[in-house]
Amino acid sequence: MRSEYTRMIKRRIRTELAARLDETPAVALLGPRQVGKTTLAQEIAATRPSVYLDLESEADRAKIADAEQYLTSHQDKLVVLDEVHRLPGLFQILRGLIDRGRRKGLRAGRFLLLGSASIDLMAQSGESLAGRISYLEMGPLDALEVPEQDLPGLWIRGGFPDSYLARSDRISLRWRRDFIRTYLERDIPMFGPRIAAETLRRFWTMLAHHQSGLLNASEFARSLGVDSKTVASYLDLLVDLLLVRRLEPWHSNAAKRLTKSPRIYVRDSGLVHALLNLGDQEAVLGHPVAGASWEGFAIESLIAAAPEGTVANFYRTLAGAEIDLVLTLPHGALWAIEIKRSLAPKVERGFHHAVEDLQPARRIVIYPGVERFPMGHAIEAVPLAQASRELLALHD
Template identity: 45%
Template sequence: MDQSFNRHENHAVNARFSWYDQFAMISRPAILDRIRAALARTAVVVLAGPRQCGKTTLARELLSEDSPNYFDLEDPLSLARLDEPKTTLEPLQGLVVIDEIQRRPDLFPVLRVLADRKKQPARFLILGSASGELLRQSSESLAGRMERIEIGGFTVDEVGLQSVSQLWRRGSFPLAFLARTEMDSLAWRKQFIQTLLERDLPQWGVRVPAAALLRFWTMVAHCHGQTWNAAEPARALGVNPSTSRRYLDLLTDALMVRQLQPWHANLGKRQVKMPKVYVRDSGLLHQLFGLGTEKAILSHPRVGASWEGFVIEQVLAAELYDEAYFWATHQGAEIDLILRRGDRLLGVECKRVDAPRLTPSIRIALDDLRLERVAIVYPGTKRVALTDRVEAVPLGALAVPGHLFEEEKG
């Protein structure tokens, strides 16, 4: 019996080291460069993102967890050290990391005082699983003193083109993407959803039964890529529309759902005014759909919407933009994604087809919105110019951030 236990224990240890070895091989230089640049110009940098997306791993590349300047607020020892936060933090110099900051929102006023010191002997990198309360506390207490960086899981440029199918199927969370088997990935995603609803959200002050939020999240999944009408899920749950909207905002604050707002142009056409909703991680979307294999995903009627959401998240992670929208009219014209850069508008269409073509919607959008360029992202391998302003672009172009549009190549 002891031998059997030892074999099981050794297997678990080897699996754990295997995961860390794989994680170490996937570098995230673009995010690290953004963090370093922000720390060079700002006293406090907030690195926000969902749990398990890799924030702690990135922070440990900048500062060892053994450093006295590293505080993990899920560690009782770190919590004890911060019983008197100003006394503990004030003498520190160089980089200071505070992980899981949402557990101690009372630290924000102290950080404001420390950020106002003239010589600024320390820079603070604070990590938090996104929540409305975290963002509210940081914006109120550190207004004008902080820079916020929002991250998600792995991207195409980080995992490589050979892993795009796996990234779409399993999602971008490191533990889901790097799991040894499909069953391990599914088990992790199921546990992640359960932990978020039963532990994390209640810790953030959310007083909604986990079962109700899971039903609601599943309804959102079935609306993935569609305009949102709060009344329909409200009726299904037996709540009022304002409660339905509050549930949606909770999942949005947790970076589980994206509400893509509509772009409004001064046109003589009725334009859609409701947001579109997307489950931000394709792996969690597939989990909520109950899809466990690639065959099941490819045969599902919402496969096109799943791929659209996946592409949108990859584009938003790879491209520079000031604001992101979608556009649609009640006559049927639409553009999946509009990126605003200053006074320029760039369009993105997501098409899971072998040979993209110029559609009437794209022609209308080019004329009505005066889009500078439109990229039709598809699963192929070749860039094909369809007009002087419209190009079919393979998803692989996102492996080089900023190269989605032809003008930015090279």
Template identity: 50%
Template sequence: MLKRQVQDVVERRLAQAPAVALLGPRQVGKTTLAKAVAQQQPNALLLDLERESDRAVLRQPELFFASHRDRLLVLDEVQFVPQLFTALRPEIDAHRTPGRFLLLGSASGDLLRQSGESLAGRVSYVELTPLLVTELNPDLGGLQSLWLRGGYPLSHLAATAEASYTWRQDFIRTFLQRDLPGMGVRVAAETLGRFWRMLAHLQGQFFNASQLGLSLGGASHSTAVRYLDVLVDTMMVRRLEPHLANVGKRLVKSPKVYLRDSGLLHALLGIATVQDLQGHPIAGRSWDGFVVEQVAAQLPADAQMGFYRTAAGAELDLVIEHRSRKVGVAIKFAAAPKPTKGFWQAIEDLAVDRAYVVAPVERRYPLSERVEVIPVAQLSELFA
């Protein structure tokens, strides 16, 4: 079994906090990781809250929690039983020892709102992403396959490209028709699916709610924002906000949108093979989104990430701030990347400490004293 990068993080947090919430989209491997963690604790008990029999065990959660204070309780798909949060708060306060609860959830917005009401200071959050380059250490051929198929384990490990593509198509259908209604989302699957495909065509571009609403048949600005919120909260889409620096220039202030898994992006656009991808106009923006997610997964928990763009054309795909350090990132889909004039202007505007150009290259090399070209596999060194 492939050991995920965040497993050590989860185990450290459980040693420190009474509750850890492991967040990640459906089918990303949360349950598998939780079972690996639970194997280290013989008394651990795992409950799948999608199953009626396991939900029945928790009909009196206060009594159940109190009678299992000596065990790690793993509660899978906890967003299906939101009332549990009301019982968790007093139970954690009554017996505040580390490693009592591991909560698995597929809807970050629901969990974060609940924690704002009842679990602030009592739960530590960890995100499990689709598979990362740093977890697989692929050669360039393997990197291309990961980019095409995406990082969902069952998609990435499928026997053939066709089998992977079929799995992703089935995932999208099930997510829209079953998973979202199960989370209480009351939007027609066909409507939300059409909106999702529109976002796929807009990969890495600015989000214009009014324009998307019109494309949906005259829906309002607020309706388009609500649909985006659903896909952001279920960790399907990233809403990347601009880095608003005080540089005395006109800045672009609309967010960009990225589908977070490149494999799902390709499935929504009907891209089944490497040949289809290489000849598709979305290829460059798909690569951008793939790298954005790889970068985001490597950042310290307290780092801030956005993009920078001015009306005059100065641009960085990512600006990352961590404490007193600022790093700029340009993403290029080229074997011999050449940064634009806007890139050099942006690093001057923001006075970044370091800047990197991320590209499908095999080894890193310098472009200037503060700027390097680096492969995706070395993104973990951005804040080393």
């Protein structure tokens, strides 16, 4: 039933994934567990001759005990390798198969590699498959993948399909708690150094409380009883697992004294709420994290909709000029985006000062309403889904 529900949602990334497979010998589809990578890969595989192997399955691993022979016997098919990081030795073999295949005219659509993290997969494939592989990141559902009237529910439950589609808020919260526990007890120890699950849970929860705040590693270190380097390693791990976003500050304006610390966001709003034991909309709205949570939710959707090559930052000077999100589009134009969880948004003086510094092409306030309207000074209030569609329209 879960996969049936998941298939009801059309993922935007499917078109791009199919196009990459038609252009490149190997494509790596990266994203957290349970985000829908396997379902999407199986949908793509159903459209062409293919073989699917789950490398967490002993039976499927046994099939490729002699990987070169097995994969050569299926060189005329798309081979989907799920959880490919479990067999790092495969990457060198794939390189040889791709190179031999090119000489036979097999130039695209050979391998689809699925990974639950960017750490091992990108490091290993980066060495052996350079020039032979294309990377795509698949995140949770965003503002363009659900009906616009369902955005409040997507914000509260988050974008993991099983959480979003759960029959009740209670079931959704339980799913997210189980997801967190599985990552802490099973997946993170597999990807990174041995870290006590309870310590990492405390750190993850602290990040949720600190949503959208500037990173203060020393403060986290004191609370956890570790040093700042250890905190940095914990953060690196969660970032590499695509569970936390480290939004870097804008740094191109040498004439201004700018904040140097990154802002930190737990990337899925539903996980923010689960870490803080907020089970429904009333609980979220009554908690101080509500505004920061909605800010992170909006940022993830906007970045997901932006054209490939877009760079995301925030802007903050020591004098108080500030912009929540600055998008540098591939052709160099800047979008300055302020995010407000209010139906009557107001722009602070710091935003006006910041846009004077940067002179962006667009000045936008994202808010949870349904109509766009001018706010003066070339600033426009725009609903999240509308702004996301405008960014999507900029794709080549």
